[in-house]
Amino acid sequence: MPRELDEVDRGILYRLQRDARGTTAQEIAETVGVSPSTVRNRIDRLETEGVINGYHPEIDYEAANLPLQVLFICTAPASHRSELADRILDVQGVVDLREMMTGRHNIHVEVVATSTTDISRITDAIHDLGLEIESSELIKRRRRQPFDHFHFADLDGGTSDAGP
Template sequence: MVELDNVDRGILHELQLDARNRTAQEIADKVDVSASTVRNRIAELEADGIIEGYHPKLDYERASLPLQVLFVCSAPPTERSEIVEQILDIRGVVDVRETLTGRRNLYVEAVGTGTADTVRITDAMHNLGLSIESSEILRQRRVQPFNHFFFTDPYSGKDNDQDE
């Protein structure tokens, strides 16, 4: 584990808000350091594996992939990691989440144009030995940046957990 200070935490928060459109100077102004410090810290955070990459958020429906499906699957725990890599090779699979224990230990998100894609993906997962416990059509996904890197708000000095 890498020990993060408030500068690292501030940089991570700002990158989560909008990494593509935030300049080093804008981040520096928020966390009260120089732009070169921000660039150096980002390089260190990347080298330490804390920042794993920068990914665009896609609107699959606008990209002519109107069907988003969440498959909840069970895989043998001893084979799960190998199976995850094979699942990612299935055309249309965009996300795989692995849980630690029990049944229903893989959550697979896939996109496609219709029923034929869903059937193809389902068949491919069955061929890998997965048991599909449920499949749900997704309507919308909302995410937000983790904003609890600071124990205190650097701008007000108040604890994040304090009531207004």
């Protein structure tokens, strides 16, 4: 059973979401009002408990000469959805997969590619696995932000607002 996160945990998670690589334990400690060693211990515990599952770079695929980003909206039989989702991850070019709990369009697959030939190969691989592609959308830009439940307003010059 997941444990309840306290204000310190939420503050740590918020800061890590904003900039995990460029934020020190000292900076987080100053924000949440504990010592840097407490922050490091909390991060270790959050990692051990599976709350934090890794630190991943945000890549500008266009700058990395992968100019095509496509979102495939797919349908898989509900009884095979999880198995098919696992197998799609083996397709070269797949960078993100979302398995949906409800609805007909129950697998969303994001891919990156250098050419339409790559997109055709990925499309064929998805079909070969037995999924029906309902639509494919060319992605212009993706934007992310930290989950606001972890928000600490004092990071932006206000007061702490980390309550539920």
